[in-house]
Amino acid sequence: MKLICPEHGGTIEIVGAHISNTKDLKIENFVAECPVCDEEVIINGVFDYDEDGIPRQII
Structure with a gap:
């Protein structure tokens, strides 16, 4: 999952x-843990995915 x-x-x-x-x-x-910013982050929201599996946050 992305x-x-x-x-x-x-x-x-x-x-x-x-x-x-x-x-x-x-x-x-x-x-x-984000591999780019190398920090632990808290993720909240609703995500949708396109046909290539790329996420976008909708809420």
Whole structure:
């Protein structure tokens, strides 16, 4: 699954068998380490994905 880093807008890739890019995926208080800014960030919002799996935050 790909998410958008709230610190710089880059893409964070989260891997796992149960995680996939779905329409209108709601994320609340998810902590991830961003490989670009090298910080732990909290991700909140609703994400949608285009046909290439690129995320965009809609809320």
